[in-house]
Amino acid sequence: xxxxxxxxxxxxxxxxxxxxxxxxxxxxxxxxxxxxxxxxxxxxxxxxxxxxxxxxxxxxxxxxxxxxxxxxxxxxxxxxxxxxxxxxxxxxxxxxxxxxxxxxxxxxxxxxxxxxxxxxxxxxxxxxxxxxxxxxxxxxxxxxxxxxxxxxxxxxxxxxxxxxxxxxxxxxxxxxxxxxxxxxxxxxxxxxxxxxxxxxxxxxxxxxxxxxxxxxxxxxxxxxxxxxxxxxxxxxxxxxxxxxxxxxxxxxxxxxxxxxxxxxxxxxxxxxxxxxxxxxxxxxxxxxxxxxxxxxxxxxxxxxxxxxxxxxxxxxxxxxxxxxxxxxxxxxxxxxxxxxxxxxxxxxxxxxxxxxxxxxxxxxxxxxxxxxxxxxxxxxxxxxxxxxxxxxxxxxxxxxxxxxxxxxxxxxxxxxxxxxxxxxxxxxxxxxxxxxxxxxxxxxxxxxxxxxxxxxxxxxxxxxxxxxxxxxxxxxxxxxxxxxxxxxxxxxxxxxxxxxxxxxxxxxxxxxxxxxxxxxxxxxxxxxxxxxxxxxxxxxxxxxxxxxxxxxxxxxxxxxxxxxxxxxxxxxxxxxxxxxxxxxxxxxxxxxxxxxxxxxxxxxxxxxxxxxxxxxxxxxxxxxxxxxxxxxxxxxxxxxxxxxxxxxxxxxxxxxx
Numbered sequence: 001x002x003x004x005x006x007x008x009x010x011x012x013x014x015x016x017x018x019x020x021x022x023x024x025x026x027x028x029x030x031x032x033x034x035x036x037x038x039x040x041x042x043x044x045x046x047x048x049x050x051x052x053x054x055x056x057x058x059x060x061x062x063x064x065x066x067x068x069x070x071x072x073x074x075x076x077x078x079x080x081x082x083x084x085x086x087x088x089x090x091x092x093x094x095x096x097x098x099x100x101x102x103x104x105x106x107x108x109x110x111x112x113x114x115x116x117x118x119x120x121x122x123x124x125x126x127x128x129x130x131x132x133x134x135x136x137x138x139x140x141x142x143x144x145x146x147x148x149x150x151x152x153x154x155x156x157x158x159x160x161x162x163x164x165x166x167x168x169x170x171x172x173x174x175x176x177x178x179x180x181x182x183x184x185x186x187x188x189x190x191x192x193x194x195x196x197x198x199x200x201x202x203x204x205x206x207x208x209x210x211x212x213x214x215x216x217x218x219x220x221x222x223x224x225x226x227x228x229x230x231x232x233x234x235x236x237x238x239x240x241x242x243x244x245x246x247x248x249x250x251x252x253x254x255x256x257x258x259x260x261x262x263x264x265x266x267x268x269x270x271x272x273x274x275x276x277x278x279x280x281x282x283x284x285x286x287x288x289x290x291x292x293x294x295x296x297x298x299x300x301x302x303x304x305x306x307x308x309x310x311x312x313x314x315x316x317x318x319x320x321x322x323x324x325x326x327x328x329x330x331x332x333x334x335x336x337x338x339x340x341x342x343x344x345x346x347x348x349x350x351x352x353x354x355x356x357x358x359x360x361x362x363x364x365x366x367x368x369x370x371x372x373x374x375x376x377x378x379x380x381x382x383x384x385x386x387x388x389x390x391x392x393x394x395x396x397x398x399x400x401x402x403x404x405x406x407x408x409x410x411x412x413x414x415x416x417x418x419x420x421x422x423x424x425x426x427x428x429x430x431x432x433x434x435x436x437x438x439x440x441x442x443x444x445x446x447x448x449x450x451x452x453x454x455x456x457x458x459x460x461x462x463x464x465x466x467x468x469x470x471x472x473x474x475x476x477x478x479x480x481x482x483x484x485x486x487x488x489x490x491x492x493x494x495x496x497x498x499x500x501x502x503x504x505x506x507x508x509x510x511x512x513x514x515x516x517x518x519x520x521x522x523x524x525x526x527x528x529x530x531x532x533x534x535x536x537x538x539x540x541x542x543x544x545x546x547x548x549x550x551x552x553x554x555x556x557x558x559x560x561x562x563x564x565x566x567x568x569x570x571x572x573x574x575x576x577x578x579x580x581x582x583x584x585x586x587x588x589x590x591x592x593x594x595x596x597x598x599x600x601x602x603x604x605x606x607x608x609x610x611x612x613x614x615x616x617x618x619x620x621x622x623x624x625x626x627x628x629x630x631x632x633x634x635x636x637x638x639x640x641x642x643x644x645x646x647x648x649x650x651x652x653x654x655x656x657x
Contacts, residue, residue, distance in 0.1 A: 027056035027063070034066050041197070041227060041657075043070045061090045068100055073655060077107040095121045099130035106137055107654055114138060129159045136168065140649055145172050161192050167202050168653045175649050179210055197227035198656060204236050213240055231261060238270045239439050247278040265291045266437065269301050273439055276304075281312050285319065299526035300436075300493065302326075304444040306353060315355060324354035331363055335370070343367045345452070345531050352451055358389050365397075373561060374404045375606045379418050409605040413549060413556045417607040420548075422558050424460035425541045428478050428486040428507070429453075430468045436493045437648075443467060445491050445530060449500070452534040457562050457607060458541050465489070475510040483507040484581070487537060494648040498525040500533035504540060504586075511584045514540050539564070542586055543571070545628040553613050555599060557628050560607045569601045573613065574627045587632055596622050 025033075034049030047070045050063035064087035071080035084101045091097060102117035115138055121131040136151035149172045156165040166189040173182035186206055193199050204219035217240050223233040234257050241250035251274045254267050261267055272287035288305035292298045302323075309320045327350030334343035347364040354360060365380035378401040384394050410417050431446035438444070446465045453459055462483055468474045471488070478486040484507050492499040501517035516536045520529040545559035559565055578594035599611040615622055 025052075027053040027060050030056070031060065031062045031066065034063065038066060038070060038073075041073070041230075043073050046070045059090065061087055064090070065097065065100065068104065072100070072104055072107065073657070075107065075651070075655075077104050080104045081108065095125055095128060096130065099128070099134060102131070102134045103137070103654060106134065106141065107651070109141075111138060111141060127158045129155045129162065129165075132158065133164060133168070137653055140172070140653060145176050145649070148172055149176070161188070163189060163193050163196065163199070164656050166192075167199060167656050170202055170206060171649060171653055174206055174209055179206070182206060195226060197223045197230055197233075200226065201230065201233045201236070204233060208236065208240065213244060216240055229260070231257070231264065235266055235270065238267075238274075242270065242273055242277070242439055245277075247274045250274040251278070263294055265295045265298055265301070268294070269298075269304070269438055272301070272304065276308050281308065284308060297523055299524070300438040300441045300444060303448045303526070304438070304441070306349075307444055307447045309353060321354045321357065324350040324357060324360065326350075327353070328357065328360045328363060331360075331367075335363065335367055338370075340367055340370055341531075345527065348455065349451070356387055358384065358387075361387075362394075362397075373606050374401060375408060375410060375417060377401055378405055409556070409560075409603050409608055409610050413608075413610070415548065415556065415608060417558075417560070417605055420558050420607065422457060422607065423544050423546070425458060425544075426460050426462055426482075426484045426507075427453075428462050428474075428481065428483040429465035429489060430474045430477075430486060431465055431489040431491070432468060434491040434493070436491065437495065438493065441493060442489075442491045445500075445526065446489050448526075449489060449530050449534055452531060453538060456538045458538055471505075471510075475505065478505070478507040485513070485541075489533075493526075495651070496648075497521045498529045500529040502533060502537055504537065506583060509583050513584070513586050516540075540586055542588065543628070543630045544588070546576070547573070547622070547624050547626050547628065548608070550613075550622070550624060553615070554602075555611055555613055555622075557599070557609050557611060558607065559628060560605050560609045562606055565601055565604055565609055567601055567604065570631065571599050571601070571611070571628050572631055573597045573599055573622055574629060575621075576623075576625045576627055579627050579629070588629055596626060599628065 030049050030053035034046045034053065037043075037046035037049060047067060050066040050070065053060055053063040054067075064083050068080045068084035068087060071077075071083065081101070081104045084097060084104055088094070088097050088101060098117055098121055102114045102121075105114040105117065114134060118131040118134040118138070121128050122135075125131070132151055132155035136148040136155065139145075139148040139151060149169060152165050152169050152172065156162055156169070159165065166185050169185040170182045170189065173179070173185070183206070186203055189196075189199050190203060200219045200223035204216045204223065207213075207216035207219060217237060220233040220237040220240065223230055224237070227233075234253065238250045238253050241247070241253065250270065254271045254274065258264075258267055258271070268287050268290045272284045272291070275281075275284035275287055285305060285308065288301050288308070291301035306323060309317070309323065313320050327346045331343045331347035331350060334340075334346060344364075344367050347360060347367060350360050351357065351364060361380055361384050365377050365384075368374075368376040368380065378398070381394060381398045381401055385398065405411055409415075429446070429450055431442055431449075434442035436442050446467075450461065450465045453461055462481060468477070468488065474486055474488055485504060486507055487502045487504045490501045492501075497519060498521075499517060499519045501515070503515045504513045505511065506513055516533060518529050518532045518536070520526075520532075543559055543563050543565075545557045545563070547555050548558055549556040557571075573596045574588075574590055575594045575596060578590050580589045582589050597613050597615040599613045601609050601611045603610040613622055
């Protein structure tokens with residue numbers, strides 16, 4: 001019996017031995033190997049070794065700290081916190097462990113607790129560098145890069161040549177656009193740490209920001225030679241190939257690393273860009289689609305795919321219709337929950353892809369009916385009929401819609417509001433380089449922004465948006481084209497936020513008229529930020545209408561619900577020849593002598609409205625063609641565009657060891 005048991009154990013050892021290379025090592029040996037793996041940034045191996053060490057001694061402090069650092073480096077902050085809390089129970093007075101906990105809580109967004117920990121350390125150790133770093137990172141988390149830079153520089157005086165401080169300062173000054181200062185710190189860190197892969201990766205990012213592509217490529221390749229599995233330099237190198245138009249090189253590089261990183265969305269996205277630019281449309285579509293199959297909330301990849309379809313396929317293409325269904329489904333869901341504006345945006349995007357969709361247009365029409373816009377509802381049903389959908393359901397809906405319009409402003413005045421030639425402001429859209437996770441994602445979102453404004457009845461968009469390098473380039477282009485106004489768009493994308501901003505200028509003088517910025521986090525952040533910014537841009541342009549018809553003191557105007565009019569609004573009537581647009585303002589310029597009277601809105605349709613005039617009792621000079629504007633607003637200072645919190649900057653610095 002004993003021999004049989006001994007034989008079974010021996011067989012198990014023989015079978016399992018090759019699969020358990022750590023079996024014969026002590027806890028100390030495993031910990032030391034884990035530390036070595038941690039130093040070379042092989043975090044997965046380090047975590048395995050530290051766990052094996054703890055299996056031999058669950059109260060061993062070193063592996064607990066190592067696990068906290070390994071999980072922290074992987075941004076697994078909850079897991080890191082669990083291990084550092086265990087470590088601190090074994091040595092509650094160790095300030096190094098307290099500093100690690102502070103950084104972990106910073107990563108978790110527990111800012112008050114992390115600040116308390118760092119300040120507590122500094123009370124007993126005023127020159128504690130790690131606590132200084134923690135407060136600097138906290139300043140970044142609150143969007144204060146200048147404060148962070150001062151704290152990092154103070155830490156550097158305490159610990160000269162500190163790699164973490166030097167690398168952090170390079171990133172912070174790059175963020176602030178002060179490349180001369182960041183270059184000084186970069187030279188130091190490369191001089192002291194020439195074998196550090198992270199240093200070369202940050203150097204590559206710095207060089208790319210300065211458009212020194214050759215230097216950026218050199219440092220990317222050095223980083224990869226020092227750490228072949230380092231994904232960030234690979235993505236950066238692919239960006240450099242794309243910027244240079246070396247699409248085959250980008251494809252080769254990305255396909256090579258894809259075998260080990262099949263779930264990395266930015267690899268698939270860059271592949272989509274490279275395939276699209278090299279004319280391989282089908283592969284580009286598959287690559288973009290792969291992105292949001294892995295990460296369904298990647299809105300930029302979806303926008304890029306849809307832009308590609310709009311540029312390269314015909315109406316009715318089955319692929320276009322398949323991707324349009326996504327927007328129709330979301331639109332229906334928003335409509336069901338009474339989120340009518342969101343439903344409109346989704347359904348309009350779907351109809352841009354598949355304008356002949358019967359179900360999509362029926363949904364689109366029904367949103368307008370829910371908004372009380374019976375004229376627009378009827379107009380969309382007529383589009384369906386004109387497309388050939390003259391089935392019984394559409395015919396019945398049209399008949400009901402016609403009956404609902406019998407008492408509308410349009411019917412009473414005998415005017416087809418959707419056939420009117422309304423005044424539109426001529427606007428050019430440009431975009432500038434932004435801070436995007438997705439390669440040239442600002443161009444894709446700018447196209448999306450352009451589509452959001454295409455159906456706005458106040459604006460006439462001239463041409464398509466394009467990238468500009470400077471205000472001077474945009475101003476010169478706008479003057480040559482003869483645009484009344486031009487707007488420069490900018491976008492900022494982080495892993496958890498998206499910001500959209502614009503600056504609006506006078507096309508003749510180049511004067512800045514207004515600016516706006518919006519920041520969104522959470523789901524649908526790209527759509528929400530872009531639609532909010534687009535609506536804000538359209539709303540900047542003041543009401544400008546004219547009198548279409550007059551019967552005694554009742555007048556018809558070509559402005560309505562889409563212009564923001566409401567019952568009892570009071571508007572100003574001006575001589576048709578007197579009004580001028582402002583040079584340094586969006587408001588109109590006129591004298592009191594040009595005012596003919598006022599009109600109070602009594603009834604509204606979508607694009608027209610009726611009102612009662614208040615005129616001079618002795619001289620009635622109000623005629624058809626005279627202009628209607630809103631009363632001048634009190635002069636307000638243009639809102640300042642606020643930059644978003646640089647969330648990804650402080651998280652990038654958190655990863656520096």
